[in-house]
Amino acid sequence: MKNYEIKALLIGLTKLGCSRKYTRVNKAELALDLDVSAWTLNRWIREAINRGLVNILKDGRASLYKITERGLIELLDLKKLLEDQLEDFISMKGLVTKGLSEGAYYMSIPEYEEMLHKALGFKPYPGTLNVKILEKYVPLRRILEKYEKPITTGFKKNSKEFGGVGFLRAEIINDSGRKETCAVLFIEKTKHGPDIIEVVAPVNLREKLNLKDGSEVKLIIYLSS
Amino acid sequence: MKNYEIKALLIGLTKLGCSRKYTRVNKAELALDLDVSAWTLNRWIREAINRGLVNILKDGRASLYKITERGLIELLDLKKLLEDQLEDFISMKGLVTKGLSEGAYYMSIPEYEEMLHKALGFKPYPGTLNVKILEKYVPLRRILEKYEKPITTGFKKNSKEFGGVGFLRAEIINDSGRKETCAVLFIEKTKHGPDIIEVVAPVNLREKLNLKDGSEVKLIIYLSS
Known part of the structure; x- marks a missing residue:
């Protein structure tokens, strides 16, 4: 082996x-995950046990x-x-794009604004910058979602449900190399596709970095915020 | 694949x-590390490139x-x-054992004492407790060495060379379940074998945990101190 x-x-x-x-293992599932036959899996397990890498405990038939x-x-x-x-x-590249004003809407809700402020450590400029990332970065975004830090798991207000939001710290860099500290948001109930990343910052990024729709930006997103 | x-x-x-x-790769070495033939390695690399997982750049012949x-x-x-x-x-188990008084010697050197104090955040009791870990834990100890935090990379004093020392935070638990905060030391120039772990604490562990040579103890060693 x-x-x-x-x-x-x-x-x-x-x-x-x-x-x-000690955990019950569904061998059919494990074989599928490893993409090996049941026979090969059994051989691997036997050898791992012989090498002292895995212990087995019989619990009735399991x-x-x-x-x-x-x-x-x-x-x-x-x-x-x-x-x-x-x-x-x-790091990923993308183009500034007009959003659905979702971010601005969320930030107009006092509960979100306060929770964002607390989690991010800065009072976010009311309104997000939407960055449409290149197609090849979309799988990377899925990885980001595994690392996101929770801001809120959601709440109810006036019988309306507000979904969860998470974030990761980031930097945004314009095409002349100027950068600003920011954060990217992960909005549970977003209407955006996975190619749109919403960025919040303590400042108006469009003004500070001289960005227009279509401007290319680079995002450096930190996995351990 | x-x-x-x-x-x-x-x-x-x-x-x-x-x-x-982009890094030059010695394929013979990589094949050896992966334990596959040169032919298999080339097939893997080709497929990884086709799947967009690896990029290749030709630099002359390399x-x-x-x-x-x-x-x-x-x-x-x-x-x-x-x-x-x-x-x-x-976590690993071991037996309290008489040491070579190496730890006590090192701690009698003011430079080490001061550096230990600074790194550990406590003034260590002068003298280490030596724990002889069971044979099966020795490979684990090698892993620990990869995680150790440096206290000093060594220094020269009166034309004598003093070697490096590193540490990891830990807890030591006696057989009645009583525990104390401590740290394990990694002494570069130790005369001990890899089965001896030297423990420092702010207190006299033998007294506080009622330990004698041969007493069984459990060490919980934290990888991110």
């Missing part, structure tokens, strides 16, 4: 919670699995590598 | 620096490789999984 096959198995088991405790300390070493090593080698930000 | 093979390739390239910039944004997505996803699922500490 190759080392990268072991790692694939350990990662698959980690997804199911086996790094923390089998529970847990990654051993030795197995965790492999994963911690990988985690360290990724932490050391991957940048802690994602 | 299986998804986990792609991931193995991306991880291998990451080790070589290809997540940050080829430089860089992981694309799409490739980084895969790795960021994996990093997030490991960050979410792996505990941020390692």
Whole structure:
């Protein structure tokens, strides 16, 4: 069994919670996730157990699995590598675009305004800048959503439901290289497609960075805000 | 090409620096690291390029490789999984053991004492507690060394060389469950084997936790001090 096959198995088991405790594993599901046959999966598991990387516990007919300390070493090593080698930000380019005034609407609601102020540490200029990111960055945006920090999980007011909002700290840079601190918002109930990113800042970005619809901007979005 | 093979390739390239910039890749070395044939490696690379996960740049006869944004997505996803699922500490058991008085010696050197105090945030009791960890934890200790925070990279005094020291925050728990805050030291020029962990604390741990040589203790060592 190759080392990268072991790692694939350990990662698959980690997804199911086996790094923390003895966990029931749906082998059909795991085989599908790993894209291997049931036969191969069983062989991998047997070998991982023999190598002391995985423990098995029988619970009636079910089998529970847990990654051993030795197995965790492999994963911690990988985690360290990724932490050391991957940048802690994602950068993407896009064009300033007219929005649906959604951001401005949300920021006109005192509850949101206050929560934004508290979370961001600055009083946001009332109104968001909408950036239409290039198509190739859309999958990256999905990653961002996994890292977003919550501002609110939503609330009810006058029997109206207001959805959750999250954010990540960012910098926005115009085509002459001038930059401003800002944040990107993740609005749960947005009507925008995934190619639109809403940016808030303490200042009017259109004025400060001399932006018009169609201006190209670069966003540097930090994953650990 | 299986998804986990792609991931193995991306991880291998990451080790070589290809997540940050176009980097020359020694294919023989990479094939060895991945434990695949040169032929398989070339097939993997070709497919990764076709899938838009890796870019290639010809520089005379050499080829430089860089992981694309799409490739980084895969790795960021994996990093997030490991960050979410792996505990941020390692726990290990061991037995209190008589040391070589190395720790006490180092702590008698004013420079070390001062640097320890500054790094740890507490004035360490003069003398370390030596814990002999069980054999199965020794590989875990190697992982710890990757996470250690530097206290000093070493210095010269009276033409004598003093080696580097690092630390990680920890808790030590005795067999009745009583615990104390402490730190584990990583002493560059130690004469101890990798099975001995030196623990410093603001208090006399032997007294406070009622420890004798041979007493069993548990160490909880935090990876992000």
